[in-house]
Amino acid sequence: MSKALIVYGYYDEADHYGVLLTAAKKQLSESGVSEIEVVNTFEFTKKHLQNNKHDFTAPTAEWFRGHRTPENEALIKAEQDKITSATHIIFLYPIWWETLPPYMMHWVSEVFRSVSFRVGQGGEINPQWIGDRKVMIITTAGFSQEVRRDCFKKSLPLNNIKELEGKDPSEIDKLMTMAQTYPLMMALQYSGLSYSDQLHISGVDKGDQPEVVAQVEQGIKTFIGPEAKVELKDQKEEMAESKVLLLSGGPSKSSGTPTADKPTGTPTADIADKSAQVRFV
Numbered sequence: 001m002s003k004a005l006i007v008y009g010y011y012d013e014a015d016h017y018g019v020l021l022t023a024a025k026k027q028l029s030e031s032g033v034s035e036i037e038v039v040n041t042f043e044f045t046k047k048h049l050q051n052n053k054h055d056f057t058a059p060t061a062e063w064f065r066g067h068r069t070p071e072n073e074a075l076i077k078a079e080q081d082k083i084t085s086a087t088h089i090i091f092l093y094p095i096w097w098e099t100l101p102p103y104m105m106h107w108v109s110e111v112f113r114s115v116s117f118r119v120g121q122g123g124e125i126n127p128q129w130i131g132d133r134k135v136m137i138i139t140t141a142g143f144s145q146e147v148r149r150d151c152f153k154k155s156l157p158l159n160n161i162k163e164l165e166g167k168d169p170s171e172i173d174k175l176m177t178m179a180q181t182y183p184l185m186m187a188l189q190y191s192g193l194s195y196s197d198q199l200h201i202s203g204v205d206k207g208d209q210p211e212v213v214a215q216v217e218q219g220i221k222t223f224i225g226p227e228a229k230v231e232l233k234d235q236k237e238e239m240a241e242s243k244v245l246l247l248s249g250g251p252s253k254s255s256g257t258p259t260a261d262k263p264t265g266t267p268t269a270d271i272a273d274k275s276a277q278v279r280f281v
Contacts (some may be wrong), residue, residue: 003035004028005086006147009093009104011042017094019208020216024138027217031224041093044079045103048072048110072110079111088134088224089193091184092216093271094204095141096151098180108187116191127192135188135195136223137181138216145173145202152176197223 004026020208021038026037051071069071083089093104102109118126141148148170155166177200178185188194199219204212 001035002033002087003037003085004033004090005082006036006038007089007091007093007104007107008038008040009042009091009101011101011103012053013038013040016208019213020092020140021140021216023213024090024220027220028088028090028224031221033088033224037086037185039079039082041101041104041105041107044075045106048075048106052074079107082113083193084129086133088136090136090138090202090223093140095180098148098150100181100183105183110183112187112191116187116193125190127190130192133193134197134223135193136197136199136220137184137195138198138219139177139181139200140212141200141202141205142204143202148202149173149176152179175190199217 006021006028008021010021012018013021024040025036051069091104092099096102099105115128117128120126143151149169151176153172156164177198181198185195199215199218201212201215
């Protein structure tokens with residue numbers, strides 16, 4: 001049985017951007033996905049902050065360390081269960097100030113931390129969510145790709161600007177997309193949820209534009225493929241095959257030594273290693 005989780009990064013499902021959410025659910029259903037669930041990151045953030053029992057006018061050290069009430073623990077656990085039970089995960093959101101909307105970043109920060117990876121004795125990152133889950137990122141931006149590309153180049157230090165001179169625009173676009181999705185990319189990589197596909201659409205004035213809806217539908221159709229059935233691996237098997245990402249950039253100090261977090265013979269993967277297909281419209 002296939003289950004898709006859509007992580008929605010706009011504050012209103014009934015507004016024009018909600019048309020893209022509706023289109024995504026429709027295409028998933030037509031592609032054979034048997035169960036579809038939506039996470040509204042704005043609603044999650046609102047509820048998470050409302051559950052906070054500390055005074056915002058005088059936050060304590062405890063508040064800064066985690067501000068996790070029993071209500072929030074249950075709220076976060078429910079979100080984590082949605083991730084681990086899904087066979088397909090789609091992140092759908094507009095680019096704000098060339099990065100994630102604040103409430104989507106809040107969702108990632110709260111839901112991914114503590115359980116999505118462990119740090120081994122040698123400083124290596126051991127992902128905890130490795131499996132056969134397929135992940136896609138769909139982003140939109142209001143300005144045209146040409147305007148955004150020009151601003152991106154001008155925002156860089158002078159030496160970097162010179163390095164981009166003469167570069168093919170598509171290469172610059174890839175760098176720009178990596179920069180704007182970097183926080184999410186790293187959260188996915190640390191946890192073992194490296195994405196396989198990405199679609200970015202620029203020049204989106206409103207989400208209900210027919211051509212934008214069509215591009216999102218086609219992107220999801222390609223992402224799901226001819227068959228939606230994906231079998232999730234057993235958790236023990238996932239842990240045994242867990243990749244290790246080195247923070248130090250060198251060999252792990254505990255390489256080859258069994259620990260609670262790192263099985264013997266665990267392969268090492270480079271954080272920059274990406275196989276995602278990135279499409280620009």
